[in-house]
Amino acid sequence: MATTQIIIEAGRTEGQYWRDLWRYRELFLFFAWRDLLVRYKQTAVGISWSLIRPLLTMAVLTVVFGKLGKMPAGGVPYPLLVFCGMLPWLFFSTALTEAGSSLVSNANMVSKVYFPRLAITASSVITSLVDFLISCAFLVALMIWFRYAPPIQVLFVPFFVALVFAASLGVSLWVAALMVKYRDFRFIVPFVVQFGLYISPVGFQSSVVPERFRLLYAMNPMVGIIDGFRWSILGSPRIYVPSLAIAIADVVILLASGIWYFRMTERTFADII
Amino acid sequence: MNSEIAISIENLGKRYDVDRLKTQDEGLRHLIENALRAPLAVFRKKMHSKRKRDFWALRGVSLQVKRGEVVGIIGRNGAGKSTMLKLLSRITTPSEGRIQINGRVASLLEVGTGFHQELTGRENIFLNGAILGMSRAEIIRKFDEIVEFSEVGDFLDTPVKRYSSGMYVRLAFAVAAHLDPEILIVDEVLAVGDAAFQRKCLGKMSSFAQSGRTVLFVSHNLEAVRTLCERAVWMQDGNVREDGPVDEVVENFFNAISSSSQFSSQNEQYGFEVKRVALKNAGGNEAAQFSPGDDMIVEIDYVANSPLEQPYVILAINGVNGSCFTANMLLDGNRPSSLDGTGKLACRFKALPIFPQSYSVKMSIRTKNGNDRVLDYTDVAFFNVVGDLADYGFRGEFVSRASSSTPVVVPYEWHLPDGTVAHVSLTPNVEASKRPEAVSI
Numbered sequence: 199m200a201t202t203q204i205i206i207e208a209g210r211t212e213g214q215y216w217r218d219l220w221r222y223r224e225l226f227l228f229f230a231w232r233d234l235l236v237r238y239k240q241t242a243v244g245i246s247w248s249l250i251r252p253l254l255t256m257a258v259l260t261v262v263f264g265k266l267g268k269m270p271a272g273g274v275p276y277p278l279l280v281f282c283g284m285l286p287w288l289f290f291s292t293a294l295t296e297a298g299s300s301l302v303s304n305a306n307m308v309s310k311v312y313f314p315r316l317a318i319t320a321s322s323v324i325t326s327l328v329d330f331l332i333s334c335a336f337l338v339a340l341m342i343w344f345r346y347a348p349p350i351q352v353l354f355v356p357f358f359v360a361l362v363f364a365a366s367l368g369v370s371l372w373v374a375a376l377m378v379k380y381r382d383f384r385f386i387v388p389f390v391v392q393f394g395l396y397i398s399p400v401g402f403q404s405s406v407v408p409e410r411f412r413l414l415y416a417m418n419p420m421v422g423i424i425d426g427f428r429w430s431i432l433g434s435p436r437i438y439v440p441s442l443a444i445a446i447a448d449v450v451i452l453l454a455s456g457i458w459y460f461r462m463t464e465r466t467f468a469d470i471i
Numbered sequence: 472m473n474s475e476i477a478i479s480i481e482n483l484g485k486r487y488d489v490d491r492l493k494t495q496d497e498g499l500r501h502l503i504e505n506a507l508r509a510p511l512a513v514f515r516k517k518m519h520s521k522r523k524r525d526f527w528a529l530r531g532v533s534l535q536v537k538r539g540e541v542v543g544i545i546g547r548n549g550a551g552k553s554t555m556l557k558l559l560s561r562i563t564t565p566s567e568g569r570i571q572i573n574g575r576v577a578s579l580l581e582v583g584t585g586f587h588q589e590l591t592g593r594e595n596i597f598l599n600g601a602i603l604g605m606s607r608a609e610i611i612r613k614f615d616e617i618v619e620f621s622e623v624g625d626f627l628d629t630p631v632k633r634y635s636s637g638m639y640v641r642l643a644f645a646v647a648a649h650l651d652p653e654i655l656i657v658d659e660v661l662a663v664g665d666a667a668f669q670r671k672c673l674g675k676m677s678s679f680a681q682s683g684r685t686v687l688f689v690s691h692n693l694e695a696v697r698t699l700c701e702r703a704v705w706m707q708d709g710n711v712r713e714d715g716p717v718d719e720v721v722e723n724f725f726n727a728i729s730s731s732s733q734f735s736s737q738n739e740q741y742g743f744e745v746k747r748v749a750l751k752n753a754g755g756n757e758a759a760q761f762s763p764g765d766d767m768i769v770e771i772d773y774v775a776n777s778p779l780e781q782p783y784v785i786l787a788i789n790g791v792n793g794s795c796f797t798a799n800m801l802l803d804g805n806r807p808s809s810l811d812g813t814g815k816l817a818c819r820f821k822a823l824p825i826f827p828q829s830y831s832v833k834m835s836i837r838t839k840n841g842n843d844r845v846l847d848y849t850d851v852a853f854f855n856v857v858g859d860l861a862d863y864g865f866r867g868e869f870v871s872r873a874s875s876s877t878p879v880v881v882p883y884e885w886h887l888p889d890g891t892v893a894h895v896s897l898t899p900n901v902e903a904s905k906r907p908e909a910v911s912i
Contacts, residue, residue: 225601
């Protein structure tokens with residue numbers, strides 16, 4: 199019989215961290231499954247909520263930026279332009295909201311059972327991904343409605359999905375770990391989400407930003423990601439390479455540092471949560 | 472390494488920062504404020520934290536558990552038992568020392584952790600199983616066994632929020648009981664659930680032990696420890712006070728606590744503190760020894776910083792074989808309208824009809840919804856009943872066995888074939904009890 203041997207020593211991170219992640223791999227999906235199952239229980243319209251929300255947001259943004267603000271659309275139906283920008287943004291913002299508070303809202307589990315805590319936060323992001331995919335299906339319907347054929351670069355969509363997933367995970371890991379210690383993030387996150395909607399090119403194209411501020415604007419990783427989405431689905435605004443490069447660099451840094459910080463603080467979660 | 476050793480603990484210690492535990496105001500504002508005042512101090516603080524007051528929940532603990540051993544861990548609240556289990560189950564990390572564990576560990580620190588109220592029994596079996604470390608295939612394989620053990624078959628597709636608390640506990644324990652680890656770590660999970668189910672759980676654990684696996688068992692139920700374990704570890708103030716054969720250790724522990732019953736407990740969430748629990752005799756004097764038939768008063772001194780509206784207080788007298796009788800406001804409904812400020816609450820148990828044995832008083836306090844625990848079931852006091860049973864008319868040859876018998880004796884009378892009636896009672900105020908004599912009808 200192959201026996202596992204565990205050595206726990208003060209001040210030393212466990213050697214079998216990654217092996218444990220692998221052993222508990224199913225748990226990631228179980229938590230996501232739980233969140234999805236629970237989410238729409240005792241709601242009247244159920245799963246339709248994941249369509250109603252983006253739809254209404256799209257309507258509002260179209261009116262505000264397209265009709266009232268008269269922003270340029272570059273030959274694309276404005277609702278489509280908005281919806282393409284909203285998909286990654288909503289994914290990011292729900293992930294941040296849900297996953298950010300995931301550890302705190304599962305505090306009881308964290309203090310009573312051992313499992314890689316990464317599973318809680320990552321699975322919240324996976325749950326948001328499912329919502330995202332539902333909205334994607336709706337985007338297809340919307341494109342058929344507007345008779346808008348996607349360009350060849352639609353093949354890049356999976357890459358951008360991976361990018362926004364990594365960005366959401368990276369930020370969520372930071373926020374979730376920080377929130378264990380500083381509940382202040384409960385107030386910071388809604389603020390960031392609300393603010394972010396306007397400073398990211400969701401309701402408009404980033405090409406409206408004056409050229410000399412373009413690079414500065416691109417520091418927000420969502421700029422490159424949203425632009426990339428629009429480019430690969432609508433083909434309309436040409437991609438601004440520096441902003442994409444910055445976005446990729448941002449995401450890599452966010453994810454790597456997020457995992458690092460999460461892992462470093464994970465051991466004390468049970469003590470301070 | 473010796474493969475006969477399942478768990479090896481060397482010089483284990485766990486430190487908590489008292490200031491943080493108390494004030495909990497280590498918010499961002501503090502951090503930023505401090506950073507502004509002394510930019511370097513924030514980093515310096517990390518390096519040497521002399522300023523903080525430390526509390527060692529556990530210190531210098533060394534212990535070795537052999538494969539197949541069943542070890543009971545006993546001690547009063549705050550002795551470090553739970554901290555040790557948390558360290559062993561890797562929920563938290565030690566501040567010093569080393570633990571080596573050989574074998575797959577499953578730990579059960581609380582029944583039903585991770586159960587989701589909205590999900591059905593079936594869904595929760597999968598979820599809880601996964602959290603405890605089972606794979607999906609494993610859960611599917613054991614699914615029927617789990618359902619059978621839990622006895623909730625008919626309600627499998629009902630959300631667990633509609634379960635009775637008994638069903639809830641049964642299902643939760645059933646999932647955990649079917650983990651198949653080499654080392655099982657169990658904290659006071661049997662405090663919940665009815666007596667029949669407790670027996671079933673103990674049975675499961677003992678069959679588990681008999682199949683050569685290692686069990687670490689923390690309990691306040693000393694009798695459960697005595698039946699289940701062969702070895703006991705008595706912890707006190709974060710240290711191992713005694714380690715040895717279960718009977719010796721349990722007895723020494725019991726004697727030590729019954730001579731100094733000084734229970735107190737504080738619940739910060741509700742701002743409620745049980746200052747002290749005292750046992751008094753009919754004369755109003757504090758006592759730890761009673762005679763059969765005596766009255767016993769359990770007196771609770773409390774401080775309620777915020778009023779506790781319509782709480783339920785539950786007292787239970789436990790003997791070596793488990794619960795004997797209770798005074799339960801959940802059942803009798805005589806709850807106070809409010810506990811506020813400093814005060815006393817007492818319960819007088821009249822004419823204790825129990826044999827000379829050792830007993831404990833367990834107490835639980837719940838909020839007005841009857842579920843949320845201000846104080847979870849805990850031993851709050853201990854007492855001995857002493858006396859010569861001959862004085863009560865017990866003249867059987869085997870009367871000494873009364874020390875391990877079912878402790879409660881309600882007054883009864885034998886009607887013998889020759890027409891004699893023999894009255895038996897432990898309560899002195901029943902006329903015939905002192906000298907049961909043959910009375911013809």
